[in-house]
Amino acid sequence: MEISKNREGNQLTVTLTGELNTATAPELEAAIKDDIQVGDTVVFDMTGLTYMTSAGLRILVASEQATGGSGAVTLRGVCKEIRQVIEVTGFDSIFNIE
Amino acid sequence: MxxxxxxxxxxxxxxxxxxxxxxxxxxxxxxxxxxxxxxxxxxxxxxxxxxxxxxxxxxxxxxxxxxxxxxxxxxxxxxxxxxxxxxxxxxxxxxxxxxxxxxxxxxxxxxxxxxxxxxxxxxxxxxxxxxxxxxxxxxxxxxxxxxxxxxxxxxxxxxxxxxxxxxxxxxxxxxxxxxxxxxxxxxxxxxxxxxxxxxxxFRDRAQVIGREVVLTYVILTVVFAIMSRLLNRMVLRPIDNTNEVLRRITSGELECRISEDGTREFIALASGINTTVDALEGWIREAETRMDSELSAARAIQESALPRDFPPFPSIQAFDIYAIMNAAKEVGGDFYDFFLIGGDKTGSEKLVFLIADVSGKGIPAALFMMKAMAQVRKELEGGAEIGQAIRNANKDLAIGNAACMFVTMWVGVLDYGTGRMEYVNAGHNAPLCWHGDEGWIWLKEKSGIPLGTPIDRPYKAHRIECCAGDKFLLYTDGVTEAKNNVGDMYGEDRLMTVASANQVERPEALVTAVRGDIASFVQDAEQFDDITILALDIQAPDE
Structure with missing residues (x-):
């Protein structure tokens, strides 16, 4: 999986490419763990992401908690399969999905 | 490098x-x-x-x-x-x-x-x-x-x-x-x-100087070439060999050793490295053995936490239940559970059956799984209404959950005397349900988000009136997302097909058939996720 980050003011955009699974989730966790502050908005650009497991979902939930839990996480370019994973868990109610 | x-x-x-x-x-x-x-x-x-x-x-x-x-x-x-x-x-x-x-x-x-x-x-x-x-x-x-x-x-x-x-x-x-x-x-x-x-x-001077310089450079070049060959043979080649062996050792071939020959200095170096690798190998093997034995103990503890005696309630004829959990690693993050509640002054006896999937795998998931399993049991055995019980469990699991782990869960509470069932789906895959004459259907109703997040919301309980012959097939995403060698997923369609082909089977045979079908689909591909399946048959209510 490829991860790239871009910060503009208090908005962090994280672009993900490949598969976010048990093997790659720790990479993402390490890459963004110190970057998110309370009050930030985080955009995950998932246009290039083809697969995500609950391990990846956990990182998204952790990011949402790190921002202060105010619904400041946006998922962009979510493919059908990943949208299904998010909808099955009901986490679509805590993320903004574009 | x-x-x-x-x-x-x-x-x-x-x-x-x-x-x-x-x-x-x-x-x-x-x-x-x-x-x-x-x-x-x-x-x-x-x-x-x-x-x-x-x-x-x-x-x-x-x-x-x-x-x-x-x-x-x-x-x-x-x-x-x-x-x-x-x-x-x-x-x-x-x-x-x-x-x-x-x-x-x-x-x-x-x-x-x-x-x-x-x-x-x-x-x-x-x-x-x-x-x-x-x-x-x-x-x-x-x-x-x-x-x-x-x-x-x-x-x-x-x-x-x-x-x-x-x-x-x-x-x-x-x-x-x-x-x-x-x-x-x-x-x-x-x-x-x-x-x-x-x-x-000095009419010949430039020519003589030219000859002398060219001759000197020819001699120097020959000397450098000889030195270079010697350096290559005595130093560089042994260094390259040493690096190659070290690379193989680093990539896991711990049995590799550097050949102890050549110059005195390289023999000393090779001997020193070999001694270090010997010691490292010993420590790694020791650590692996210790880790293996600890993981085996952890696996035994986790397995013993899941009910494994079938039939679990031989005196009760109103239902038949069977489940398996195959962890991808030594310990897993999936679990199933079933137990009886009530049956005293509080009312009729009920069967609680559930399946759950913790985000992630390995030791952290296993620890969280044990905690989640205990919390849900505690709440439901305490007599809480199913929606409230799950909400309470969520709140307890969220406390100190620094790693933001969560667990998806599908819980059913069956009053097997009346056939009335309530269930909560906290972000879990929709199970298959055989109800009346409808054949297998997906129970798609949701109740809320997975447990463990600090988001405190009510979980909606759904009801269904069961009758004899109804069946439930619960599973985790390790089933539908099992991959074969070319990367295809097992998927819901195959699950539906194998469930339909075995619709008359009792829970144990149905679970075994599904597990066998997954195994023949993935063949020798590595298992990445825990595979957990639970089947329940409702019989005629006990007299």
């Missing part, structure tokens, strides 16, 4: 090239000094030979003249008589000095002339005419050098322009800025002078 860094070979090549380049002007300068000294010495010796020869000639001429004078005075033959009778002999005897240089010139176009006091009496060069005055023809500097040469007997350096600067004395041999060399010898009253311009003395 930084591949942009130069290796020893590259560094050596660049160093040698820079050294040879820097050394070139030094070699040329040293060679020029040596060649200059050699050529000067050669020129001096050569000129000395010539002038000595001319001195002898001059002396002989003087002797002949004296002899003729003596003969003439005793015999009365005058020089006029001799000139008439034998002009050639007359010329030789009457002009002995001029005859010394007759037909003579210094090799390599030097200039030679004989001076009597200040007057030129013989010359091989028209620029120094016979009868001319030295002081007029030559600069003072040159005259002084001539004096020094007579004193020391050594060749002296003079400016070339100083020789022929007189009118009509244009430098014929090279640049007027060049130097020239003068050697002077006394013979009686005469002084014999030889002058050679530097362009003549």
């Amino acid at each position: 930084d591949s942009r860094k130069l290796g020893i070979r590259g560094l050596l090549r660049i160093s040698v090239c820079i050294t040879l380049l820097v050394a070139l002007p030094i070699f040329v300068t040293i060679s020029k000094m040596n060649v200059t000294n050699d050529e000067l010495a050669r020129a001096e010796a050569s000129m000395n030979d010539e002038l000595t020869y001319l001195c002898l000639q001059l002396e002989a001429a003087q002797n002949r003249a004296r002899a003729f004078d003596t003969l003439a005075s005793s015999s009365g033959v005058t020089s006029q008589d001799l000139e008439v009778r034998n002009p050639e002999a007359s010329r030789i005897l009457t002009d002995p000095i001029g005859d010394v240089l007759a037909g003579y010139s210094l090799p390599e176009s030097g200039t030679v002339f004989i001076v009597d006091d200040d007057k030129v009496v013989a010359s091989d060069d028209k620029r120094v005419p016979v009868g001319g005055s030295m002081k007029e023809l030559l600069e003072d500097e040159v005259c002084a050098a001539i004096g020094a040469s007579i004193q020391s007997g050594r060749m002296q350096t003079i400016p070339y322009r100083g020789v022929f600067d007189a009118p009509g004395g244009e430098g014929a041999y090279g640049d007027r800025d060049d130097e020239a060399y003068v050697l002077a010898k006394r013979q009686g009253n005469y002084t014999i002078l030889g002058i050679e311009p530097s362009s003549m003395v």
